[in-house]
Amino acid sequence: MPLVLNVNGAKHEVDVDPATPLLWVIRDSLGLTGTKFSCGIAQCGACTLHVDGQPVRSCSFPVSLAVGKTIKTIEGVSSDGNHPLQRAWKELDAPQCGYCQSGMIMSALALLERKPNPTDADIDAAVTNACRCSSYHRVRKAIHLAADLMKAEA
Amino acid sequence: MSGPSVNRRDVLAGAGAFVLGFYLPPRVSQAQTAPAHGAAWYTEPAVPEINAWIVVEPDDTVVIRIAQTELGQGVWTSNAMMVAEELQCDWSKVKPIYASANRDAREKAPAWTLEVPGDGATDPNGGGEPTFGNRDRRGGFGIPDSLYRRMRTNAASSVKDGRYYLQLAGAEARERLMLAAANEWRVPVDEITAKDSVLTHAKSGRSTTYGKVAALAARTPHPNPQAIALKPPEMWTLMGTEQKNLDIPMKVTGETKYAIDVRLPGMKWAAVKTCPVYGGDVKSFDAAAIRGKPGVRSVHQFPIPDPKLTRGRVFSGGIGVIADTWYQAKTALEALPVEWTVPPERAAFTTANMRAALTAALDAPGRVRVNTGDVDAVFARADRVVEATYSTPYLPRARMEPGNATVLVTDDRVDIWIGDQSPQETRFSAAQITGIPEENVYLHMCHLGGGYGRNGNGPQAEQALMLANANRGTPIHLLWTREEDFIGTTYRAMGMARLKAALDADGWPLALDVRTSMQQDGFGPDASFDVASRYYVPNYRFSNHTTNFHVPVGTRRGVGQAAHEFYRESFIDELAHAAGKDPYRYRRELISRTELPFKADMIKALDMAAEMSGWGTPLPRGTVRSIALEERGVETGNSATISAMVHTVSVSRDGRVKLERVDVAHESGFGLVNPLSVKKQIEGQITWFYNDAMHQACNIDNGAIAENNFNRFSISRIDEDPLQINIQFFPTAHWLVGMGHDRGTSVQAAIANAVFQVTGKRFRDLPLRQHDLTWS
Secondary structure, eight states, X not given: OOEEEXXXXXXXXXXXXXXXXXXXXXXXXSOOTTSOOSOSSSSSOTTEEEETTEEEEGXXXXXGGGTTXXXXXXXXXXXXXXXXXXXXXXXXXXXXXXXXXXXXXXXHHHHHHHXXXXXXXXXXXXXXXOOSSOOXXXXXXXXXXXXXXXXXXX | OOOOOOOHHHXXXXXXXXXXXXXXXXXXXHHHHGGGTTOTTOOOOSSOOSBTTEEEOTTOOEEEEEOSOOSSSOHHHHHHHHHHHXXXXXXXXXXXXXXXXXXXXXXXXOGGGSSOOSSGGGOTTSOOOOTTOSOOTTOSSSOOSBTTOOOOOOTTOHHHHHHHHHHHHHHHHHHHHHHHHHHHHTSOGGGEEEETTEEEETTTTEEEEHHHHHHHHHTOOOSOGGGOOOOOGGGOSSTTSOOOOTTHHHHTTTOOOBGGGOOOTTOEEEEEEEOXXXXXXXXXXXXXXXTTOTTEEEEEEXXXXXXXXXXXXXXXXXXXXXXXXXXXXHHHHHTSOEEEEOOHHHHTOOHHHXXXXXXXXXXXXXXXXXXXXXXXXXXXXXSEEEEEEEEEOBEEOOOSSOOEEEEEEOSSOEEEEEOOSOHHHHHHHHHHHHOOOGGGEEEEEOBOSOOSOGGGOTTHHHHHHHHHHTTTTXXXXXXXXXXXXXXXXXXXXXXXXXXXXXXXXTSOEEEEEEEEEEETTOSOTTTTTSSSXXXXXXXXXXXXXXXXXXXXXXXSSSSSHHHHHHHHHHHHHHHHHHHTOOHHHHHHHHHHTSOOTTHHHHHHHHHHHHHHHTTTXXXXXXXXXXXXXXXXXXXXXXXXXXXXXXXEEEEOTTOOEEEEEEEEEEEEETOOSOHHHHHHHHHHHHHHHHHHHHTOOBOEEXXXXXXXXXXXXXXXXXXXXXXXXXXXXXEOSSOBOOSSSSSSTHHHHHHHHHHHHHHSOOOOBSOGGGSOOOOO
8 A cells, every 4th residue: 555755845656665665765766866875873973864853874764664744855945055054065065075065964953943042062962964075174164154154133 | 980890790899798687677768868978067168268177167166177087186276276377377276177088089199298208306496307208099097198198097097197288288388378478469479477367468458368368378279289388386386385185175075976966867777796806797687676676778798897997907797786776776676686706716715814814925925125234144133133024915095986888889879977987997997898980989087085005996887888889878977885895896905024133232133024915916015125125224025925715806095105104113113112213303313314315305304203293202101202213215325205204292191092192294395286285185194094903904704705794893983083283384396196095094103102101011903993992
């Protein structure tokens, strides 16, 4: 029986094994390839997206658990690529290879939704995504800048 | 013009181990495959190109073709900057796209662009000293004379090697645009100026844009291209300025298409499993066990990829399962019983017996590379000898995007969608495996989700080519699991070094004996120690000692440099301690006593880093500063890259290490192309080598890599990143080697030295997390 998923504000019917990790349904059934595969065991966070506003490592999250919930992926962060986080990321030229950055931004977004003025310690605790190029230095600055931009616009 | 001749029958016979599974997928019709051809990211221009690197569209968009691969180092932007500097176009209208590796197989570069202008690394007006100066067709060991020259992305050499021909391409196009305008206006060309994509004839008050005369320029040959001169650094207006990277906007929205994101009509997915012991192969497998699993189309055995296609390295044979989705293929493969044939001598390797072999190699006679003075005589009468043995483990690149490639083979053409650091070599592999000539191989290049070393690419393309060749007409997207990526990558060789010094009564070295050991085919055995000691010593001997192991080794953010700088800078600190001298001033004095060509630059780096860091000012208990030198090429007097860093490190009583602050004094040579990308490279490599110092190691267990996913192979997170990184540049009078590797290597010795300062315990085996770092 098809499952109904609510992704970035739109409903989708997918006919997949309910045990399939949400990542593969998002990438292959729905064609949203911004969410990345890297470790497959919920370690690195490249596959981070939101389920009911919570950051989830979708490579290890069965699609069946997402039914009836609200899913947000990197493609749903803004319609024009200009969410304050995205603007801050561009201003600081944060990514290098960029492969982990969708997950990094989704973790940062969940943090800012919970804590609009995060401390460095808050960032350390919430943004646990792995970046092999080490964009960390600029990512930290970009999270602080995004917080400032969001406050200025509030 | 033509590729190496390939006999189709021989190739197929060579792949004779290829056993097909139980059935083949349906052949995709020609109509379905048609959109894949020539689609994707390389598109032929709608208007004529000015030269092979540059198209100016009627709306003034400047398309610049990039022959290296963007993998986070900023080449998409810096290569475009080198062209645009000379072209004098409006930078905001520049659009990079990948150069065609297929055209590169069919066309030659203009003869006037083949010679490097000027007088080498110390001539500011010339093209510098390319790493790969000699030309050869595949670009394995040189810069080819094919259209896009060297398409490799390696050796931190994209700027160093490409600058002269990219600047020439921009300059030639600019002069032809000016000529076209002059012809149209019937005025002398030297009365035309070109700036920001506008051509102006001041005398008559006329102006036009590049886009308006581009078609005419495309038909206007340059009368004397040999006379085109490079702009020297003092004339640069774009190069040398911080430019945001052009690939970033798409990387914050998820729009960037990495190779893993490629989707084609009729495409099927392949999951593979290869023998975890390198050189092993499939003994048997039971395809019937997964017959009827959802989505599964076929099962294939493939042989060990021909080592001549993988730069001599021996990987493993394996099994590929092809299914409608990758998750289906992977799940079925996990349920497939496979037995391996493993060469027993390879399965017998463990970290412990390999370490023992490297230690034994250090004791055996080695290949003496430098022998100045009489080292043995000094040791025989020395009062004071300091000796230390260091080790570094096998280390993978562990890029975030697992190895993958999509290949479509039809009867007369191969298309490959891949992120690849060496498309010219992959093109050759495609021809060898399929029997289809290189002129009919099309590579659709994608940004790479991490690179860190061309030789680490492994056999992803070769495996995909073998599977697609057995499924002609169907695009096959092969994707490695993370565990498979740890098998398919190459490793920086495990290594050891024994350094022994005789000191005089004041603690200055009289003799230094350096022995390094790594496996026979390890990369860069001479790095950091060759030609002369960086720190002055009147009697110096350096020898390499090798043994044979089976792990495929390659480059990884450099060659031997990173490990060797850990050995060297650790030992210098040990000598300073033995001498009772300040490690900064000890280094400074020993550099100043040498005859090394760039010693003044090294002293400048040390002085500047020390000053930036507040060297000598008080710090809280448990927090210390540690200084180290980083250099590449100072023994040559040609290209070099020199920096010094002071690392401020705290060690808590319960043994937690924190890199608090880094002060970086870095030379800029005659000029940096994009200082913003340089800063990012430095920031990134500090953490890269912090990981090497603190966390990362791959052990060998029964011949196989033990740590094969991120639960056992650690990658530091943002909480370990230093809050303060201060970077300052100082000018020097030579061109740089490159920025992509060997920066931040100092963090390894600095942390080990800091641990010693705080705890009194000296650890010489990396990574440090395996040791007890507590103190009271």
